[in-house]
Structure formats: C-alpha cells, structure tokens
Amino acid sequence: MLPNRSLSRKLKIQSLCSNHKQQSSLCASFSASFSSSSRCRGYDDTIPNLKIGKHTRVIFQGFTGKQATANAKESLEWGTNIVGGVKPGATGEHLGLPVLPSVRSAMEQLKPDATGIYVAAHQATAAIEEAIEAEVPLIVAVAEHLPLHDMMRIHSILSTQSKSRLVGANAPGIISAIGKCRIGFQPLPTFSPGHIGIVAKSGTLSYETVGSLTRAGLGQSLCIGMGGDVIAGTNFVDALKVFETDEDTEAIIIVGELGGTAEEEAAEWITEYKRRTKNPKPIAAVIGGFQAAPGRVMGHAGAWTGLGEGTSESKYRALENAGVTMVDHPAKFGSVMKDILAKSGSNFKKMEQSLAQQRRSFHSSSSPLRPQASRSTPLNTRQQRSLHLSVEQNATILKNYNINTSPEPDQLPKSTHFVGITVARSARSPCIIAAPTANPHQLPHRVRRYPFDYRSGPSQSAIKSALQHLQLDSAPVSSKAAIVKLINSLWTMYKEKEAITATVSLALSSENDDLIIYDSDLLFDDAAFKSCKRQQDIHSLRNLTLLAPTDLEAEAAGIMYIPLETPASLKKDGKEPRNLIGTLVNGAGLAMNTNDVLTLRLLKNPQSAYPPTTSANFLDTGGKATASTISTSFKLLLSDPRVSVVFVNIFGGLTLCDMIAEGIILAFKEVGVDKPVVVRLRGTNEEAGRRVLEQAKLPIRAFDEFEEAVREVGRLASGVEAKTGVTEEGDLDEVLV
Structure with a gap:
C-alpha cells in the first residue's frame, strides 16, 4: 500500500524540487541545442497548448503513409483543420494539401499549432525530437512500443523548454468534439459535442466512456488520451488544469488503471481544487486493474505496479476520499453524469444534444459494490x-x-x-x-x-x-x-x-x-x-524453454494472454473449477476492467442469481487485431480446462467490429469451438459486425449492452437453463427454470 497522504505529498514535493534544480542547470544547454526562447521557463507553461479546437492548425508527420492517409481523410471530413504534412526530404502535394521536407519548414510555411506523428515506433522518437526542435506547440505521438530510454531522453529535453507539449506516446491522441479537431485515431461516430471533459490512460475505456455519454445525450468537450506508457507526456493533473479553466467543460471524467501514482496525484490536486473553488466542477472516475495478475505487465507498457507505487485499490480509495464519484464500468457514466450534473444545478437544455439516432437504451443498475483485489497484491512480487x-x-x-x-x-x-x-x-x-x-x-x-x-x-x-x-x-x-x-x-x-x-x-x-x-x-x-x-x-539471453507453449503462441500472434490464478473460494477440495470465463477483449484497459466487473458481478456479489465464477484470463488482442488473431485467441482460451464459456467484449476503435465477427466465425471453423460464446460489440462497424454474426447462424449470443452480456455469461457459466424475454424498459428478463 502507498504511504499515507502527508508522506506521499512530501515525496512529491521532494521530486518537484529536484526537477526544478535540474531544469535550471540544463536551461543553457538546451538553448544552445535547440535555439529555444531566451527565457527558459518550464514544461508546465505548455499546458494551455492542450486546448485544441476549430482554430487548431494541424500537420501530420509521416503524412503520405497508409495509416496517416486514411486517418487524415476521416479527420478532414469530420472538420479537422489539417493544413499539410511532412515527408522527410520530399515536397509536393497529398490529399490536396502541401507536403514539406521537414517539420521546421512546415512550421515556417504552414504555421501549425499541432502535429500528429504517424510513423512506426523505431522512427517516432526522432520525429518527436524534430518537432520539439521546430517548437511545434502540441505534439501528439500515437505509436506504442517506444523504447523507454528514448522517451526518458525526450523528456529530459522537454523539461527544459516551454514551447512544446507532448501527448502520448502509446495514446489514442486528443480530440475536441466541440471544435471538430481530432489528432489521433479515436472512433469518430462515437463522439458528440458537449460539455464533459475526459482524460484517460486507456483508449478503449475512453471510447466506452464517450459512447455512454453520447447514448445518454451528453456530449464531450475535450478528450485527452494520457496513454499507457511508463512515462506520459501529459498526465491527469495536466489535463485537470485545462478542464478547470475551460469554459466548454462543465464536468470531468478520469479513466485510470494500475501503474504509477498519477491517480493519487490527481486526487491530491482535486482535494486542493475543491478547497479553493466555490463551485468546483463535478468529477467522476473509473479505475481498472483490480484483478491484475501479480507481478505481470497488463498489456500497456506502464500497467505494472512498481515498488512503493499504489495498487488499483489505493487509487480508487484516494479518488473516492477526494470526493470523486466512482463507477465500476464506464458504461455507467451516462446515467451517473446526468445525476451528478442535475444535483449540481447544471442546465440540461444546454448539455443535452439532439442525438436520438445514436442513443441506445442504458441499463442502470444498483450502486456498485466497492472493487476489491481478489488476488494477491503485486507489491510483493517482481515484474515478469x-x-x-x-x-x-x-x-x-x-x-x-x-x-x-x-x-x-x-x-x-x-x-x-x-x-x-x-x-x-x-x-x-x-x-x-x-x-x-x-x-x-x-x-x-x-x-x-x-x-x-x-x-x-x-x-x-x-x-x-x-x-x-x-x-x-x-x-x-x-x-x-x-x-x-x-x-x-x-x-x-x-x-x-x-x-x-x-x-x-x-x-x-x-x-x-x-x-x-x-x-x-x-x-x-x-x-x-x-x-x-x-x-x-x-x-538473446531469453530462455524460451521457461515459457509455456501458450505464451509463445500468443507472443507470435501479437496477443497479450495471461492466465489468472483461480480464487481460493472457487476451489473445492483443492481442485480447479470448470465454470470460469474465458475473456477476449481488445485493449488492455478494457480487458482489465472486464475482469474487474466479472469478479464484482459474479464472484463477490451476494445478490447474484448464479453460482460464483470469475474470469480465467486476461487477453488483449491489441489495437490491430485481425480475423486470424481472433481465431488464435479462441484457441488459447479453449486450451484452459477451467473455461466453460467465452466472453468476447469489443469496443472498436482501430479494431473493426465486423472483422472481429469474421474472426469469431473463423474460430468456429478452424478451432472447433465447443463452448458457449457471448459477444458484445460496440464502436466502429458495430452494426456490420452484428450482421456478420447473424448471417453465420452459429450458436453465438450477441448483445449491445455490457451488463446484459455479463448476466448471460454468468448464466451460461453456471450451467443453469433460462427462458429469456425483453421487458418494456429493454432489459433482459431472465426466469430460471
């Protein structure tokens, strides 16, 4: 567990003081290297650069690449003010916009406010450094798997200047729904203009959050992807400072997870903010990772608990003690935010949007159980x-x-x-x-x-x-x-x-x-x-013989697969159960939260109608999953004899729901799926994905709403037969027989 609050604050102050001394001593050397401003202030001075909108002029680095091109087309159609891009050593035109040979020449000729870096990981740090040297105000890096030492060197540069602000890396980017400005790869149909600001470590959990708000008729102002790397260019406190003074933002949502102390630092900032502000903006949050495997890196590079860092439980407690409204799954944010905004006296005529075509029925359940880590805390183990x-x-x-x-x-x-x-x-x-x-x-x-x-x-x-x-x-x-x-x-x-x-x-x-x-x-x-x-x-020193065959197969397919230890309460006479849930999820944050909620609803919920069960594994297909990846994922899940039902929970961003559906069908053909399958699809191409599943005529139970899918998973894992029907409110009504 973390030190107490006063000790945590003391450590933070020590760290800040140390950084300030380093900043002063390095100011001169940075100026010599990068021709920065004559008065060296600090990285915190760049926080206002995060306030993007219609005014923001955007360039792309790696502009002519396949992914950048597709992203730029979408963003331009949505309304993003892209003014050109960069291809090293080249000039010309792409998508009717100028292409320049360097970021510096782009700064001189196009005068951008922001750059989106769409290059591979091995090129990304050089691209970030070039953007810092050119003094681009906002730099957004979406690539994952950037070497940690490259990023520490980048941050040593950033800490000694006051011109450029970094978002990322390993982040979905930043998007202004009001200003129609997207710098990243967020699923645009999910977003709607409104007045709720979001800052998130997890991309998929942020999309879940946005989707819930949009279905509830509450749009978003500014959404900042902090990202899941070990070191984030922009953290929770940075984003909170923007939301505090942003006139478009009337409420705030934080999406956190295990790893680091950013959530505890946000809680300290919120406590102070509420102390000095007469009418503070309401804040809600969700934390993922309560069921994380001890000592393992849970998908995101930064999703592991270092010595002296807090667990998901301590993060939850810190935010709750700061007066933040906590939820256990982001699908609840729509109704929760409506409730707390109504209590705060906000004007709903201003807040609600004409989004009838995008709204879906929202399941409102009773107050969530307090999340608890059912497996041993990772503090006593070493990272694997x-x-x-x-x-x-x-x-x-x-x-x-x-x-x-x-x-x-x-x-x-x-x-x-x-x-x-x-x-x-x-x-x-x-x-x-x-x-x-x-x-x-x-x-x-x-x-x-x-x-x-x-x-x-x-x-x-x-x-x-x-x-x-x-x-x-x-x-x-x-x-x-x-x-x-x-x-x-x-x-x-x-x-x-x-x-x-x-x-x-x-x-x-x-x-x-x-x-x-x-x-x-x-x-x-x-x-x-x-x-x-x-x-x-x-x-080359890796000893592959120490790895399980499933580990090797998952690694070769680009899948993060971690079997979870069975809770002692589910073992009978020391024997492993045969009613656990195999989970297949896209995105590390969503995968962690899926396991958390399954444990809350089906293991620790005394009101559950079914025998207790929980997830058997953590499985993140990654952001670029293919049909083949999904088929391999099924093979991994079904190799675990504890699994009695497979739960596919997808919120599509880069991952397309129709492609996921095709992968499920491929698994039935290639793997021979002999267990019940429950599928919940949301996000990019969700309707197309449902059609693919319907046309396949396979024994797959498909749902729109997360809570409905969880109940069905619990029923199937218990082996209890049920009659099902739909109530007038649209909730699944199950009658045990």
Whole structure:
C-alpha cells in the first residue's frame, strides 16, 4: 500500500524540487541545442497548448503513409483543420494539401499549432525530437512500443523548454468534439459535442466512456488520451488544469488503471481544487486493474505496479476520499453524469444534444459494490517481463561493470540496504531508488525515489539524499565511497543496456566494513530490441524453454494472454473449477476492467442469481487485431480446462467490429469451438459486425449492452437453463427454470 497522504505529498514535493534544480542547470544547454526562447521557463507553461479546437492548425508527420492517409481523410471530413504534412526530404502535394521536407519548414510555411506523428515506433522518437526542435506547440505521438530510454531522453529535453507539449506516446491522441479537431485515431461516430471533459490512460475505456455519454445525450468537450506508457507526456493533473479553466467543460471524467501514482496525484490536486473553488466542477472516475495478475505487465507498457507505487485499490480509495464519484464500468457514466450534473444545478437544455439516432437504451443498475483485489497484491512480487533474467545472468552482466555480487550471506548484519536505478514516472526521468532495508517488497512504504536528468546522470544532490535515506551517515568514508561508485556503475549499465530497473541489496561487513552486494534484480526493456533492434546481446539471453507453449503462441500472434490464478473460494477440495470465463477483449484497459466487473458481478456479489465464477484470463488482442488473431485467441482460451464459456467484449476503435465477427466465425471453423460464446460489440462497424454474426447462424449470443452480456455469461457459466424475454424498459428478463 502507498504511504499515507502527508508522506506521499512530501515525496512529491521532494521530486518537484529536484526537477526544478535540474531544469535550471540544463536551461543553457538546451538553448544552445535547440535555439529555444531566451527565457527558459518550464514544461508546465505548455499546458494551455492542450486546448485544441476549430482554430487548431494541424500537420501530420509521416503524412503520405497508409495509416496517416486514411486517418487524415476521416479527420478532414469530420472538420479537422489539417493544413499539410511532412515527408522527410520530399515536397509536393497529398490529399490536396502541401507536403514539406521537414517539420521546421512546415512550421515556417504552414504555421501549425499541432502535429500528429504517424510513423512506426523505431522512427517516432526522432520525429518527436524534430518537432520539439521546430517548437511545434502540441505534439501528439500515437505509436506504442517506444523504447523507454528514448522517451526518458525526450523528456529530459522537454523539461527544459516551454514551447512544446507532448501527448502520448502509446495514446489514442486528443480530440475536441466541440471544435471538430481530432489528432489521433479515436472512433469518430462515437463522439458528440458537449460539455464533459475526459482524460484517460486507456483508449478503449475512453471510447466506452464517450459512447455512454453520447447514448445518454451528453456530449464531450475535450478528450485527452494520457496513454499507457511508463512515462506520459501529459498526465491527469495536466489535463485537470485545462478542464478547470475551460469554459466548454462543465464536468470531468478520469479513466485510470494500475501503474504509477498519477491517480493519487490527481486526487491530491482535486482535494486542493475543491478547497479553493466555490463551485468546483463535478468529477467522476473509473479505475481498472483490480484483478491484475501479480507481478505481470497488463498489456500497456506502464500497467505494472512498481515498488512503493499504489495498487488499483489505493487509487480508487484516494479518488473516492477526494470526493470523486466512482463507477465500476464506464458504461455507467451516462446515467451517473446526468445525476451528478442535475444535483449540481447544471442546465440540461444546454448539455443535452439532439442525438436520438445514436442513443441506445442504458441499463442502470444498483450502486456498485466497492472493487476489491481478489488476488494477491503485486507489491510483493517482481515484474515478469520477457527480459527479466536469472540471478546468474544478472551477476555476469554486473561483473562487466565492475559490480561483483555474491550469494546472500548466511548471517546478515543488522543493517541491510536496497539501492538501484529505476524510472520515476511522475518526474518523467530516471531515479535512484533506495530503502534502508533489504526487504523493500515487504516494506514498500520505506522506498524513496530521487530523480535526476537522463542526459547528465545521477546528480550529487540525488546521491547525497539517497545515502541519507539509506541511513549510512555514520558509515566509514570508504564504505560511502564504495556505494557512490556502485550507484554510478549501476547507472552506466542501466543506460548502456537500456534497463527498466536495476537494483541490488547490500550490507556492510561487520568485520571490515567491506560492501557485500547480493540479490541483484535486472529488468530490461524489450521494446528496445523489438522496435529498434538494439540490445541484441541482452535479448538473446531469453530462455524460451521457461515459457509455456501458450505464451509463445500468443507472443507470435501479437496477443497479450495471461492466465489468472483461480480464487481460493472457487476451489473445492483443492481442485480447479470448470465454470470460469474465458475473456477476449481488445485493449488492455478494457480487458482489465472486464475482469474487474466479472469478479464484482459474479464472484463477490451476494445478490447474484448464479453460482460464483470469475474470469480465467486476461487477453488483449491489441489495437490491430485481425480475423486470424481472433481465431488464435479462441484457441488459447479453449486450451484452459477451467473455461466453460467465452466472453468476447469489443469496443472498436482501430479494431473493426465486423472483422472481429469474421474472426469469431473463423474460430468456429478452424478451432472447433465447443463452448458457449457471448459477444458484445460496440464502436466502429458495430452494426456490420452484428450482421456478420447473424448471417453465420452459429450458436453465438450477441448483445449491445455490457451488463446484459455479463448476466448471460454468468448464466451460461453456471450451467443453469433460462427462458429469456425483453421487458418494456429493454432489459433482459431472465426466469430460471
């Protein structure tokens, strides 16, 4: 669990102060490199650049590419003011708009307010840097799998200037429904102009949120995709500052998930905002990841809980304590926002839109149960990534950097310590991580982070603060010097080998004060190799024999598949149940939330009409799923003997609902589906997807509404027969027989 609020605030202040010192020292060097403004202010000064609208002039980097072209056509038809684009070294015309050879020339001739970067991951960081150098006010990067070290270097540049603001990476982008300005790949038919601002980590959960509002007759003002990367160019607090002063925004929605501390920081900001504001705008939120597998990265690169970071439960609690209205699924936001806006006295004649053709019946259920993590908290486990190596491999790597490790001593001194290098997400930089105990996983509240600039390495002040926290003030001078050398050596290895985390435990010998280094833990960024083909020597150390066949098959298909541990309450005499739910979802955030809600409705709900059950797995097909991907997903799900029913929950953005439907049909042909299948399709091409399923004449139960689909999944998993009918209100009425 997180430290208490006052301690959390203290740590945040320490981090901000450290960043301010770094900013001052780096101002001159940045000006020399990028010809920035003469007065170096700060990255926070770029927050107003997020307020896009009709006035926003947009360019595309990678303008002539296939995806950029298709996206630009849609955005232009919708009303986005795209004024041209960039193709390196080329000039000409595309879609009737000018193509220029560089971002700088585009800035000079087209004078854009924003750029959308539509290039592959291995080109994206160079494109972002080019846009910063040209001082484009708003830079939107949608690509995922950008190497972490590339992004830390980018943020070290951003932190020392006050011209350019970044949204992303690994984000759906930013969109103004009122101003008809889209910079990203959001599903346009879902959006409608209105007065509710949204900021989200998850793309699919943000689309669910938007769809719920639109069906309820409430449109959106500005929607900011924070994105699911380890480090976000724009976070919740940045977006909240925009919504606070935006005249078009009358209410706010936050969509969060496990990983980092951005939600807790948002809760602190909201508490202060409500304290200083007479009539604060109402705020609602949803958090995903309560049922996340311990120690696993849940789809998004940043969806994992680091040492001392909060769980989904602590994020939920922090926002709830700040007076935020919490929901358990974004489909509820429509009715919830209507209710809280009515109570706040908002003018519904102004808020409601003429959206009758887009509205659907909205199922309003009773107050949600408080989400709870039913599986063990991830704080006590270490992250499992493709490049998490063995102790022996770690020792060999560290030895090459003059760090000699040894087995843990049989008799440890009373004073043990934990130190290393990792990422400070809020500071958007690397940091020294330290704890005055060799067991920080059991005592996470003792963990501290001391950020430093990526380009200059650990600062003297950061090292001094870390040593003080390690409680080594009275250690011999030689021992302190050895620890300083260790920190710098770890940093050298960390940077050269592109690690995410590099930590060791250490103790001072009671006999001669020698430094004993043991229990090394190295975690490397697989995106560096997969996207940019760097670190091949590290990547080659992967031991594929340790991976299950399903893991290898999922990886080859670009699927994130994680079997979940069966809750103890469902095991009878130690035996695994045979009534769990196989989930197939597009988007990591939606996949996490689907598992959360299944647990709430079907496992922890005392009013459930069916025997208890829950999800058997996390499965994210990814944003670019194909029919073949869906077929492979079914194969993975049905290989689990615990699964009795398959639940396909799709909200289409880039993923097309008709393509998903074709994949389901392909699975019936190729895999031989012998379990009931429940499908819920929303979003891009949803009507076409339903037609495909209807015409196939297969035993598939299709639903529009999420809650109806969940009830049917629960019924099928229980093996209870039912008669079904539809009430006048449009809700599924089930009569057990």
